[in-house]
Amino acid sequence: MSTFDDADAFEAAAVPLSQRAMGASLSARAAPYLEGLNPAQREAVETLDGPVLMLAGAGTGKTRALTARIAHLLTTGRARPNEILAVTFTNKAAREMKVRVGSLLGEAVEGVPWLGTFHSICVKQLRRHAELVGLKTSFTILDTDDQLRLLKQLIALENIDDKRWPARMLAGLIDGWKNRAFTPETLPASEAGAYDNMGGKLYAGYQARLKTLNAVDFGDLLLHMVTIFQQHPDVVAQYQRWFKYILVDEYQDTNVAQYMWLRLLAAGHKNICCVGDDDQSIYGWRGAEVGNILRFEKDFEGAKVIKLEQNYRSTEHILGAAAGVIAANKGRLGKTLFTEEKGGEKVRLIGHWDGEEEARWIGDEVEAAQRGTRGLQPFSLNDMAILVRASHQMRAFEDRFLTIGLPYKVIGGPRFYERLEIRDAMAYFRLIVSQDDDLAFERIVNTPKRGLGDKAVQTIQQVARSNGVSLVEGARLCVEASLIKGKGGKALGELVAGLDRWHAQLRAEEDTHIQVAEMALDESGYTEMWQNDKSPDAPGRLDNLKELVKALEQFDNLQGFLEHIALVMDNDSDGGEEKISIMTLHAAKGLEFPVVFLPGWEDGLFPSQRSMDESGLKGLEEERRLAYVGITRAEELCTISFAGNRRVYGQWQNALPSRFVDELPEEHVEILTPPGLYGHQGNAATASPVMSAMAESDLQEKAASANVYNSPGWRRLQERQAQRGLSQPRESKNMVIDAQAVSSFTVGERVFHQKFGYGRIEAVEGDKLDIAFSTGVKKVVAKFVVSADAAGDLPF
């Protein structure tokens, strides 16, 4: 069966033949989109037939090549817009590509209808074929919140210990399985069996539940399409025929499901062009398979590999430093970036006593760069960024910048549509559109407070289930039968009546969807709830709600809006004031800044200990790619720093400089040694332990063992830090306590705890102690207590 007979995007977007003629005449002259391309880029644009892997290093103009390729396909008449499938990962990338193709072709082309993210394209496809996986065309897309709520219910329903099966973990497992294209049916025993097969059972239960709810999660979008393609050759055949040319951006980030989907689609014309950079694969932890890009030539027979290696972004020192770091990775496809721009500043490297000093120093440097330093012209704050490994590192910078009044913005924080009030409002909207949306109902049934607690909700659920109806219908029955007493019952009646009324108003089209939306938020008491809220963020939330309603203006109806929101979750609202950006390294991929600071290069933090523990060498290599991504974001000035001491979860911890610091090639690095730091007496360059470490360490050995703790330079650095530590009373005490706390506790010993006071150890299990305090026996982690004899030395 097929829905291709419907008026669909293929037909709607078909381009009149006259345009093809126009395209041909355009290309007869010098095609404008080819101008200024270097030979490699040009080859990437003009090699249209067969599989092509465009290996595009950082800053080599891959978006340019990709968009020119689309323009080329269209103007030469090789493909009509609707015969091109172009996939990206983010909406931002999709948008940018649309804009750039548009500007290359002017008014000539309406747009490429199948240009979008993996997910948006899959939604489009799945809406056509939903019934093939037992869904209705109108299926809803769940966000993470809904997903977790659903899983919690499932876990409770199955009477499973939610300590052993936290919903979060289960969500992670299921996500992982979907990323690897495992359905409950195809889930290998090795995966499901690892958890008494309970994982597999819960997965199946979850999928069944989704089906009854007529809902899918993000992973399903891909997975369902892969399933459909595999089970219905006629369906996939149609798409294979239609998509003459396929383009994929950021191929190194594709997961197994995405890979399978692409392979299935490309099997027809085999004209697939994947763009990516194996050195920038940093999403392994969420299912991306670097292997996809490494295997490309094997997967797609007769593939042509084109390397874009000329970099237009960074100075040669920055490129050199990045190359030095990434060289330590194995199994790379291998690219060597070069630039024609010579000179520029070396990458600067500096060590600090602690994280606060690091933030202070960077703040000063930012202000200096604003004024113009070292013969460089002044930079705008918009041209500067601080890229951190983990978001908790941002705090030190925010604190410092607030103190000195430096405007900053955090990129990639909680997004607009993920905020509580927005999700609540959206749940109301969802219910207005469809009363079948049980998850939305659960979310708002007692928001604002209506006196409907667990018990009331349970009653509604029971009634709904036994009658085989939605929760809204169940609630209606409860009201009619007066099953819920008191003010809760009355409020529930009002809510149901309200939902009916708003829905009717929307249908009647007497009011616009915007008016209905406002009405719902007001009449439900939701707006009022925040107006009465005295917490400091309430006004902001009200503003957000206003903004949400305003966003409705761009859509013709609520359905369209909801669809958009489910898939497009960004908020790029940017005020006029110049600001320095603070973001994670992950968030920085694809961006560039003239001035970049890379703080926190300490072993354990970056590379992250957890990443190395969980994924070993693979994890370390991904961390290294992250370092590479970080350095290559910089155009002119790149500054790497590390701190000897850092407060982590309230405890002081000391750390060694990142092993990546040692991998920076000496000739591209300038060591800054401000007064008061490592060996400032005497010659700064030679006294620097970092420099010594770099000079003395053996690259080969490092690459092999990935362990440089034994290099002489590192030892010296450590010693020096320890010495400094002793001269700095506060921090050193903490470190001493830490050191002794880990090892030496015995049963019966008297200890002191900051909170519980004195106690006696009853049992020792690894680093966990059972201690009898005056208030009772507590389990305490060893590092939180000290031997009672040492208590007098406590800094608190």
Place this chain on the structure above:
DNA sequence: AGCCTCCTAATTTTT
């Protein structure tokens, strides 16, 4: 039903 207190865990995050 709702508030308060205790406990635990703590990268990276798009869709």
Place this chain on the structure above:
DNA sequence: TTAGGAGGCT
């Protein structure tokens, strides 16, 4: 340190 969740108390 701190945020969020769970469980207990009113």
